[in-house]
Amino acid sequence: MASVVGEGTYGKVYRAREKATGKIVALKKQRLHGDEEGVPPTTLREVSLLKMLSSDPHIVRLLELKQRLNKEGKTVLYLVFEYMDTDLKKYIRSFRSMGSTLPPQTVKRFEASQSANGSEDYDAEDRRPWTESGIHSSTQKILTLxxxxxxxxxxxxxYSTPVDMWSVGCIFAELITTQALFPGDSELQQLLHIFRLLGTPNEEVWPGVSKLANWHEFPQWNPQDLSRVVPSLDAEGVDLLSKMLQYEPSKRISAKKAMEHPYFDGLNKASL
Structure with a gap:
């Protein structure tokens, strides 16, 4: 018996039990459109990356890929993953529900783990095909809003790996406060949340921003003091966060440089 435990851009995720072994697994049901032939490129990309990173204990393991025919005779793809009882979002919510925050050292270890694994994963990505400019060309529908x-x-x-460091920065702030840093409910609202805190970007702080496809005249806000949204974070942590949330992607701190930041001084990085 399978039960839905999540839903994303490309399909639903079910909790299921293998009949042969009794083992609990997570099944990701891939949505296929009628005009698609073969396995969608998004699935191929996900499978290849997960296989490449399968030795990393911090990344959920892909166990196998199954194909089945549904009642209409159409092929349905299932990605079979190891099942996890919880995730970082639920862990953060458990603290919020108690009216407390994560211990500073726990935050530091989580953040170091993200940066350390990001550094290794980016090394792996360097071996993937890239466009002539050295950056990916792909769909905009990536990452949770x-x-x-x-x-x-x-x-x-x-775009390239700086998009991931932006995400790491947002999660960093959420680990500190247990609240999402930019909780937009649409792409426009998401941008406005960002602009209110970091200031409305312009050509001076982000050359080329006005030439992006979705750019138009936005309300003008000045950048706010970042420390006010993470008041319990020390100065070194605020500095690291600010480097992760740089507007211009090329100026955003890399995973490797993030691991060398003084915020992580005194942390046993080898244990990560």
Whole structure:
């Protein structure tokens, strides 16, 4: 018996039990459109990346890929993953429900783990095919809205690893406060949340921003003091967060540089 445990852009995720072994697994049912032939490129990309990163203990393991015919005789794809009882979002919510926040050292370990694994994963991505400019060209419908980088929200179709560091920064702030940093309910609202805190970007702070496809005249806000939204974070942490939330992607801190930041001094990085 399967039960729905989540739903994303490309399909639903079910909790299921394998008949042969009794093992609980997570099934991701891939949505296929009538005009598609073969396996969608989004699925191929996901499977290849998960296989490449399968040795990393911090990344959910893809166990197998199954094909089945539904009642209409159409092929349905299922990605079979190891099942996890919880995730970081639920862990953060557990603290919020108690009216408390995560211990500072726990936040530091989580953040270091994200950056450390990001550094390794980016090394792996360097071995993937890239466009001539050295950056990906792909769909804009990536990443959960609250963690989506501004270049994607503004219509950029070419992007690289800085989009991931933006997401890491958003999660960093959420680990501190247990509240989403930019909780937009639409792409426009998401941009406005970002602009209210970081200031409305312009050509001076982000050359080329006005040429992005979704750019238009937005309300003008001045940048706010970032420390006010993460008041319990020390100065080194605020500095790291600010470097992760730089508007211009090329100026955003890399995963490797983030691991070298003084915020992580004193942390046993080898244990990560």
């Amino acid at each position: 609250w963690y989506r980088a501004p270049e994607i929200l503004l219509g950029a179709t070419k």
